[in-house]
Amino acid sequence: xxxxxxxxxxxxxxxxxxxxxxxxxxxxxxxxxxxxxxxxxxxxxxxxxxxxxxxxxxxxxxxxxxxxxxxxxxxxxxxxxxxxxxxxxxxxxxxxxxxxxxxxxxxxxxxxxxxxxxxxxxxxxxxxxxxxxxxxxxxxxxxxxxxxxxxxxxxxxxxxxxxxxxxxxxxxxxxxxxxxxxxxxxxxxxxxxxxxxxxxxxxxxxxxxxxxxxxxxxxxxxxxxxxxxxxxxxxxxxxxxxxxxxxxxxxxxxxxxxxxxxxxxxxxxxxxxxxxxxxxxxxxxxxxxxxxxxxxxxxxxxxxxxxxxxxxxxxxxxxxx
Amino acid sequence: xxxxxxxxxxxxxxxxxxxxxxxxxxxxxxxxxxxxxxxxxxxxxxxxxxxxxxxxxxxxxxxxxxxxxxxxxxxxxxxxxxxxxxxxxxxxxxxxxxxxxxxxxxxxxxxxxxxxxxxxxxxxxxxxxxxxxxxxxxxxxxxxxxxxxxxxxxxxxxxxxxxxxxxxxxxxxxxxxxxxxxxxxxxxxxxxxxxxxxxxxxxxxxxxxxxxxxxxxxxxxxxxxxxxxxxxxxxxxxxxxxxxxxxxxxxxxxxxxxxxxxxxxxxxxxxxxxxxxxxxxxxxxxxxxxxxxxxxxxxxxxxxxxxxxxxxxxxxxxxxxxxxxxxxxxxxxxx
Numbered sequence: 152x153x154x155x156x157x158x159x160x161x162x163x164x165x166x167x168x169x170x171x172x173x174x175x176x177x178x179x180x181x182x183x184x185x186x187x188x189x190x191x192x193x194x195x196x197x198x199x200x201x202x203x204x205x206x207x208x209x210x211x212x213x214x215x216x217x218x219x220x221x222x223x224x225x226x227x228x229x230x231x232x233x234x235x236x237x238x239x240x241x242x243x244x245x246x247x248x249x250x251x252x253x254x255x256x257x258x259x260x261x262x263x264x265x266x267x268x269x270x271x272x273x274x275x276x277x278x279x280x281x282x283x284x285x286x287x288x289x290x291x292x293x294x295x296x297x298x299x300x301x302x303x304x305x306x307x308x309x310x311x312x313x314x315x316x317x318x319x320x321x322x323x324x325x326x327x328x329x330x331x332x333x334x335x336x337x338x339x340x341x342x343x344x345x346x347x348x349x350x351x352x353x354x355x356x357x358x359x360x361x362x363x364x365x366x367x368x369x370x371x372x373x374x375x376x377x378x379x380x381x382x383x384x385x386x387x388x389x390x391x392x393x394x395x396x397x398x399x400x401x402x403x404x405x406x407x408x409x410x411x412x413x414x415x416x417x418x419x420x421x422x423x424x425x426x427x428x429x430x431x432x433x434x435x436x437x438x439x440x441x442x443x444x445x446x447x448x449x450x451x452x453x454x455x456x457x458x459x460x461x462x463x464x465x466x467x468x469x470x471x472x
Numbered sequence: 473x474x475x476x477x478x479x480x481x482x483x484x485x486x487x488x489x490x491x492x493x494x495x496x497x498x499x500x501x502x503x504x505x506x507x508x509x510x511x512x513x514x515x516x517x518x519x520x521x522x523x524x525x526x527x528x529x530x531x532x533x534x535x536x537x538x539x540x541x542x543x544x545x546x547x548x549x550x551x552x553x554x555x556x557x558x559x560x561x562x563x564x565x566x567x568x569x570x571x572x573x574x575x576x577x578x579x580x581x582x583x584x585x586x587x588x589x590x591x592x593x594x595x596x597x598x599x600x601x602x603x604x605x606x607x608x609x610x611x612x613x614x615x616x617x618x619x620x621x622x623x624x625x626x627x628x629x630x631x632x633x634x635x636x637x638x639x640x641x642x643x644x645x646x647x648x649x650x651x652x653x654x655x656x657x658x659x660x661x662x663x664x665x666x667x668x669x670x671x672x673x674x675x676x677x678x679x680x681x682x683x684x685x686x687x688x689x690x691x692x693x694x695x696x697x698x699x700x701x702x703x704x705x706x707x708x709x710x711x712x713x714x715x716x717x718x719x720x721x722x723x724x725x726x727x728x729x730x731x732x733x734x735x736x737x738x739x740x741x742x743x744x745x746x747x748x749x750x751x752x753x754x755x756x757x758x759x760x761x762x763x764x765x766x767x768x769x770x771x772x773x774x775x776x777x778x779x780x781x782x783x784x785x786x787x788x789x790x791x792x793x794x795x796x797x798x799x800x801x802x803x804x805x806x807x
Binding site: 248258271273279280281283304305309312469 | 584588590624626
């Protein structure tokens with residue numbers, strides 16, 4: 152795939168994807184060891200989607216995320232220290248320990264929150280898109296949601312609304328082919344979910360969600376369309392989560408052959424191949440980056456584990472402004 | 473919390489809905505970040521007339537007619553509020569919160585807390601409640617208790633034109649989500665309303681009639697039924713104090729307790745179904761904090777435990793009225 156990205160940008164994308172992967176490996180491990188109190192929905196395998204899309208966004212652009220939101224947060228510039236502290240329910244966490252994995256948010260970075268409700272984010276993304284249009288900021292609102300959310304009424308209402316008012320929004324479907332423990336084709340009457348764009352009279356595309364360059368290119372067009380006042384785009388990214396619905400737990404209902412086939416299409420390996428081909432990265436330097444990221448994650452774990460829990464008096468703060 | 477007895481200093485009379493309309497006009501004039509969105513609000517000026525004249529005065533940027541999409545409308549308000557706007561949305565009938573309850577209870581109400589305090593959601597949701605207009609089970613409910621039960625939401629329910637304007641102004645200036653519940657049978661009621669902008673604080677009840685023998689705590693249209701009952705009871709030598717909480721979340725418990733400590737007897741009245749209604753909460757607080765002052769068990773009146781019926785005879789039977797209040801108050805003071 153050709154790309155206009157320079158080597159610095161490509162390396163940044165690679166490093167961000169590695170950060171997501173290593174963060175999720177650490178989170179999965181810590182959840183298994185019961186060092187994380189709640190459930191974690193891991194993004195490993197889907198890194199190219201978040202990174203490819205967010206590579207076009209400024210801090211003033213916003214994203215609405217999902218229950219599987221760690222990757223979006225990192226790709227939008229989130230701090231892994233504050234994220235891990237939040238996963239541990241510590242007061243140094245993004246939400247002072249009050250939100251946990253499914254509610255990590257950083258409004259200063261335009262991260263309007265992960266969301267524990269499937270289909271909870273799209274209406275909020277509409278509001279952020281409206282605000283950008285109303286205030287004339289040139290900002291774009293990106294809504295990440297899974298294939299499962301496209302069967303929610305809120306998703307439909309939001310696309311219709313955004314299309315009707317030409318709002319500066321991009322709706323990204325991360326089609327990982329499984330909604331919890333049920334395959335997508337058992338949940339929806341169609342399998343190419345970008346076809347739904349026709350119902351709103353907006354452009355819809357499906358891209359290879361394992362290829363960050365393909366995602367980057369398609370997302371670039373969608374973001375530009377939104378930024379220039381030409382309304383929303385529906386972008387389906389064909390992808391797969393490497394782990395089960397929550398954690399890395401056993402009892403994964405997905406066929407072994409299916410999982411193995413998708414493992415062959417690891418987004419990190421694919422990008423690595425491109426970088427090696429262009430002599431931007433050697434196998435050795437890729438390993439070095441991974442080790443650096445692993446150290447960064449280890450430091451974040453130490454930070455999180457040493458951070459204090461919230462004071463009990465915080466139970467009743469932050470309910471109202 | 474302080475007791476605020478409404479002080480009106482004007483001879484100008486307008487209706488409850490005109491008062492809310494005036495509040496919207498005045499706040500939109502003073503603050504460009506306010507915008508209004510909902511079904512038939514712009515061109516039609518709202519099916520209840522709440523947004524009459526707003527489109528003409530402020531133009532289509534500030535007030536938008538939306539599709540019939542309660543989730544998108546509610547999310548619009550939440551998302552826009554996170555970006556510094558001050559949305560006012562209408563969901564038309566309070567019954568329609570059922571369509572978008574996730575956006576209300578899981579997103580709007582919890583965002584600030586879940587995010588460790590970082591979100592600020594200055595938004596107002598307009599809804600119309602109440603039976604007695606032949607609109608049947610899905611357009612007549614009083615669902616305020618559902619909303620009051622959710623930490624993160626504020627809920628106001630005015631009964632007079634004066635309070636409607638003052639509470640609307642306060643709600644629009646609040647940095648929290650506020651549900652402004654308008655009662656349909658209050659909407660045409662007229663009363664003195666100063667033309668200049670003013671506020672009625674949230675969490676401040678009004679003693680709307682002073683008395684010594686019993687306290688009636690009533691909400692929305694039931695305030696008027698309670699006042700009518702109090703007038704009749706006065707003729708029988710029973711002196712009734714009527715307290716209108718005006719704001720249910722936060723609730724001005726202190727003003728209610730103060731009244732009960734004086735009269736030693738209390739009856740709560742609301743139009744919502746009695747079981748699980750706000751009256752039970754108010755009576756529980758009285759029992760907790762003023763038990764020693766009570767000369768009789770706290771009483772309450774709400775609607776029977778059924779959906780709102782359509783047939784005029786059944787609906788009349790369903791809606792609480794002043795005769796029931798009179799009868800119950802007589803029992804209360806004789807006990």
